[in-house]
Amino acid sequence: MTLASAEYPFLNLMWTMLVFFCWIAWFWLLFVAFGDLFRRADVSGWTVVFVLLPFFGILLYFVTQGRHILDRQRGREMSTSDNTGAAQIAEARRLLEQGVIDDAEYQSLKRKALAR
Template identity: 45%
Template sequence: MLAADYPFLDLFWTMLIFFFWIMWIWLLFTVFGDIFRRHDISGWAKTAWIVFAIVLPFLGVFIYLITQNVGMTERNLARSRAQREQFDDYVRETAGGGGAAAEIEKAKQLFDSGAITQAEFEAIKQKALA
C-alpha cells in the first residue's frame, strides 16, 4: 500500500468512494420510488421489499433490480408516455386549435351553412382579430 501514502491518490480514492456513495443513494431512491409507485403488488409485498432492502441493503436492492428490471422499464415508459400525452393535450388546449384563423374559418363555415347571420359573422371575426 505504498501508493496510498501519496496525497493525490488519497484524493482520488476519496472521490471514488464519494462517487459510489452518491450512486448508491441514487439507486436506493430509484428502487424505493419504483416500489412505492407500483400498483400491481399489495402493501404487504411493498413492505417486504422495503424491509429486505433495509436489512440486507446490497442483496435486497440488487435482487430487486435483477427480478423487476423489465417491470421497472415498462412502468417508466408508461409514466413517461402518460406525461407526454398530458403535456400534448395541455398544449393543444392552450393553443386553442389554431388561434384567430381557426375561429374565423369556423365562423365562415357557420355563415355559409346559414347557422349565423352576416352581423354575427362580422362580430366573431372582430373578436378573433382583437
C-alpha cells in the same frame, strides 16, 4: 512538494473520490428503487428487504425488476402525456398508416378518443 500533498497522496485522493461517487450512486439507486416500488401496486415485501439488507436488497431488486423499471416509467409518461383525444387519434392514425390496425379499428379508437 508541499506539505499538504505529502500528508494526503494522490492515490488516497482518488480513492476518496471513488468511495464518495459510489456512495452517491448507491443513494441514487435507492431512490430509484423506492420510487418504482411505491408506484407499483402488484408487489409487497421489498421495503422490508431494503431495510434489513440494504445493499443486497437494492442489487436484488435491480437484477429481478431492473428491465421492467424503464417500461413502467414509459407507461406512466405515456398515460399522463397522451390523455388528450388529439394525441390518441394521432397515435391511432400512425398505427393505421403502418398497417398495424385496419380502418374499423381506427374508427373505433377514434370514437373512444372523441367520447372522452
